[in-house]
Amino acid sequence: MTQLSACLIVKNEALFLSHCIESIRSFVDEIIVVDTGSDDDTVEIACRHGAQVYHFAWIDDFSTARNESLCHAKGDWILYIDADETVDAINAAKIRQVTTRKDITAVTVRQCIPQQSGNIANAFYSEYCRLFRRHPAIRFEGKIHEQILPSIERLGGKVLCTDIVIHHWAYAASEEKKQRRAERNLRYLLTELDRNQDDPFLYFNLGMTYRELGRRYAAIHSFHYALNKDDGCIKRELLGQTHLNLAKLYLESGDKTSAAHHAQMVATFDPANPLPDYMLATLAIEKGRYKKAIFHLEKALRIAKGETGVFSNVELNLAQIYLELGSCRCAAGDFVNAEHDFVRSMNLGPAVALPCLLLGNCRFLRGDLAGASEMFKRALSLNPLLEGARHGLSLCHPHE
Known part of the structure; x- marks a missing residue:
């Protein structure tokens, strides 16, 4: 044996x-x-x-x-x-x-x-x-x-x-332990780079460590070094992770153009990652481009579910994705499909009030006052302090 x-x-x-x-x-x-x-x-x-x-x-x-x-x-x-x-x-x-x-x-x-x-x-x-x-x-x-x-x-x-x-x-692990580990890793990585300044894998890990330590611009600098030093030997998945981390860092710093560029680059190297499409959807929503946001959210869902033929390397919070997808459809005027997404969110997620509220809003907008009232009441049963649901209920029953 x-x-x-x-x-x-x-x-x-x-x-x-x-x-x-x-x-x-x-x-x-x-x-x-x-x-x-x-x-x-x-x-x-x-x-x-x-x-x-x-x-x-x-x-x-x-x-x-x-x-x-x-x-x-x-x-x-x-x-x-x-x-x-x-x-x-x-x-x-x-x-x-x-x-x-x-x-x-x-x-x-x-x-x-x-x-x-x-x-x-x-x-x-x-x-x-x-x-x-x-x-x-x-x-x-x-x-x-x-x-x-x-x-x-x-x-x-x-x-x-x-x-x-x-x-x-x-x-x-405790935050203190994470901090000590990151500081230790930084010392080791800098020592290694003194011996080998052309290793993209070292620069990638240096970028990850700086990011963990909250040193945003040092992380950005290190990730760019990793891309510049790539000689074709580093795993394509790591190149995708490098672009994804740059997209996140630029988004945090307010540089949305650079964030979008690096998010788009991820798919070239790491098609199993749904997060760049989620980021691109978020950027589209900020500009009111809801159809584009729907496109990226649907793509993120296909990747996360393994429908593209590869194992997804991220397990998405599907309840949240369907909630945002429904909100985008509602903003684009597609109330019927928005309702389907809100119901999926309710079925996947814990008993929370927000999808009930949004489903109530959607039904109200298409004139289904009875259905809207039902959802507003359910939302209030989950969160009695939810003012939006209370207001929606009053609109459904203006004479009560």
């Missing part, structure tokens, strides 16, 4: 580690934990859950620490995972199944990063190689944002792309 080793490097992960190990212990044959200097309960938790724990002095190099974990593994296959990640039962079965294949060297998975409620995106997905055969020549490279694929490619190994999902709970 194929043996599977899970390999982790950790430091002060007491908050997350038990959840990670509990999610993988049923389908892996051994768990290797390399601790790089924890002073909390991390090591105790790992031991209590049956992991093999090894200690390694941190030398500001993620690849070296990762490779240390590989040295202790005995399995035919390696699953590398972080302490703030989990694997559910469905994806665990997929992992065990794929490791029975004889014709592949490695497997890519989709890392899912759930977002806090209220975002237009419920989750983001990124493709990473997380599962590979144990081999002395397969090793991590790069002091930070380490990669395993280059060594696999040099061996001529076949890499299988899959729909296996690993959940990464990044948002659950």
Whole structure:
């Protein structure tokens, strides 16, 4: 039977580690934990859950620490995972199944990063190689944002792309921890750039780090460097992410022309991302161009639902998208289809008052006073303080 080793490097992960190990212990044959200097309960938790724990002095190099974990593994296959990640039962079965294949060297998975409620995106997905055969020549490279694929490619190994999902709970970390991590990453990235000033991947990660630290113009500068330094080797998806981040940053700074340009560029490199169309819809709405906004919102929906033939790398808040689509149709005078969108929003989302209010407004505008009154009453039942619904109800019953 194929043996599977899970390999982790950790430091002060007491908050997350038990959840990670509990999610993988049923389908892996051994768990290797390399601790790089924890002073909390991390090591105790790992031991209590049956992991093999090894200690390694941190030398500001993620690849070296990762490779240390590989040295202790005995399995035919390696699953590398972080302490703030989990694997559910469905994806665990997929992992065990794929490791029975004889014709592949490695497997890519989709890392899912759930977002806090209220975002237009419920989750983001990124493709990473997380599962590979144990081999002395397969090793991590790069002091930070380490990669395993280059060594696999040099061996001529076949890499299988899959729909296996690993959940990464990044948002659950405290703001203080996120700040410390970003400041640490900035130091490492700047050190790496001193050695290699032509690596677009480093500039991309530098831009992401500056953005996380709130340094908008430094982030913009770094992302442009990533585009200028591209020699054709960087993944097209990362080029799409670079343009998307530039679009967001320019939108935040008020440069809507540049924001629109970079949003349009995303589809060239990353057609699986619905967010640029959502941004273009937002810009169109600001100009009162509702038909154009409808076009982009409908396209974002098709991408998000996988109707374009590729896995979407963003899970959109569909209830919010239908709410905005209905509002655009209503503004464009298409009340019938607007109502359909508001109903979809109500069915997809939690019990909130806004879609009921907007559906009531739509019915009122086309003269369906009974239907409008019903929706205004439902909106008030969900939010008794919603003045718009109270006003709409009074218009439906002017003599009461």
